[in-house]
Amino acid sequence: MMAMRLQLSRWGALTSLGDTEAGFARLCEGASGLVPAMGAEIAWLSAAEGVERVGPVAPVRFAIEAPRGVGLADAALGGAIFDPEGLAVIVATTAGAMVEGEPVVGEYVRGEPLSTPRAFFWDARLHNVADALAEKLGATGPAFAVSTACTSGTVAVGIAADLLRAGRARRVLVVGSDALCRSTLFGFRSLGIYAPERCRPFDVARQGMNIGEAAAWVLVERLDAGAGPGAIELLGVGVATDAQHLTAPDPAGKGLGRAIRAALGPVDPHEVDHVNAHGTGTQPNDAAEATLLPGLLPNALVSATKGATGHTLGAAGVVELVLLIQCLRTGVVPPVVGLTQPIHGVAVSSVLRRHVQRVGVSTNLAFGGHNAAVAIRRLE
Template identity: 40%
Template sequence: MPSRIEPLAITRYSATSALGRGLAEHLDALRAGRSGLRINDFSCAQLDCRIGRVAGVESVALPASLNHWECRNNRLAWLGLQQDGLLDAVARSVAAYGATRVALVLGTSTASISTTEDAYRRLDHGHFPSDLSRPEIHTPHSLAAFVADATGIAGPTLTLSTACSSSAKVFASAERLLRLDLADAALVGGVDTLCDSVLFGFNALELVSKQACRPFDIHRDGISIGEAAAFALLERAAEAPRAPRLVGHGESSDAHHMSTPHPEGRGALAALDAALATAGIAPDAIDYVNLHGTATPRNDEVEARLLTRFPSHTCASSTKGFTGHTLGAAGALEAVFTLLAIEHGVAPPNLGCNEPMQEAAPWLALHPETRDIDIALSNSFGFGGNNACLVFARGGAA
């Protein structure tokens, strides 16, 4: 088991998703139990499903100096960076520590692939149309390269792309950079936008529900796909004693199958145990668990089994019913939900679940619950059996 880590302060965080722009709109929706899912109006061909689409991404304009990064994913990233004073906070870190002492670790599963898809729809004699002939946006690093340019961050800059665990793993990667004194602060996060690749890809895998997803419901029949941008700024705890903390992280591999989880949740359990070990806590210290809860029959079955590790006073929910599964952005988005739960004393409800699975029912928060949450956990599991688990705590609590 890994040893305990020094907690890090999360000095700023924000999210933009189908629920709205910034923390206040997310908190309102969580408290009201209001879903952001709507009928699919995005894919290039008819696909009968619900999606978590961010309103107004189409009309976001990048500053002229950043215009060469123009694409839907970078527009959503830019929209996300505008919220809750993120850009100012990053600028202060860059000024205080120096640009090369601030790291940038972002997660995405498809980056700006929707723009590559667009280029293929508009091929001109086998060549990309001139407005899309920008090599830097047709790579999986497009997002982080854009954010580095937009923020002036010049420290270690990397993209993690492990499907649906991508932007959970960025917290672990950044924590190691700070632990080894390779950086003094890190902007972490994830951005993934709706695109035909994931809508038709998950459809081909028969993992998409026609209805709004129903995590942990006995009738659940698949995911709803969403898009989001979520970010967090990490600094050493002494810099911000009252800020919420990242106190633990665990990562593992299932070693089982490319697109279905290990039936006994072996990898998920290993990630959970590693996360608890790095936090130096036992499962009974956990007040709230933000579940991966994709609403596929298999994921929820396996994840429900994990809940037996927790005492009855721990409450748990999947927030996919609010936003859809935001894939590479899900880890960071759900980290933000977990932080909101801690800072505002509200366990988000497991929206979309009317008839809970018996195995999960004792822990599921079916309605918004007002309660003190000092320590909370967030699960993210991805294709290829790639698992990550994060532990967050109230400032000074752990």
């Protein structure tokens, strides 16, 4: 039996570069939202614009008025309206509504009275973001969070596909959202992989990653029989683990290769025109992708956007999927911001390239040797 065909019918993003269209235009110009950070510990980061415009979201759900993790997602949605019947909401995040909880955790570990007791644990649980959005949208389908570190957004799209094919939802809103917080900024710094400069994906002299904050969303639905040219078909999502190391990828990218093949399904890898790679700017991640991609997807140009947006962690999969959709629709491959001397053999460039694209792949690697890939096709 042929699997139900699916499409990404609507999408949006809010990053440090701006909203969906303005942000993509700035990306194509080679702009970066990464800015020098205050303080000596963290050198560069990127904050999403526009969140301050947002009013309270689900004000009775949280002890504080508007957690940034929720406000960021709400701002990215920008007032979009969806048919709520059978609408499932999946939020991909690593920190959720934790940002405001961190100072309260500080009070707890110092033995001080808690200024906002519910923010210590109860309100900080990740599913609250999904429930708050589902409540606001009137969604009648399931709502939950998925957290697989930096692959969360791509995994969430795969879950959406399964829920639709199993008849558990009529449409699924997948939201990736992660706000800047101490846990992630100083956590990655503790691992020694936070770059002292603006990150440089796929550059031979790369020194690590920078964190950015962002939110993005896609609506996943059944592909209508009458879907016309320009529609974006979701070909598939693949997830695979290296089963080797907690914080380092397989050097040859074997798990990622399995994920990409699973995402493509019956589509020939030679048909892939563009890969929006994970490209964190860390030595092992970029090396693994650089080893894998030229052989597996020989006809694909490669882009990487974290030099412009920063690594948006749980949101990255959805942010980068939205950027890939825009690339397929406009026929451009954005420059890799920060690139000066590419790793040999990888089809990256520091300048914008015009390239007709029909099939695109976006990849993510994560903590735990977790790999995920999503493949899409622009209908002609």
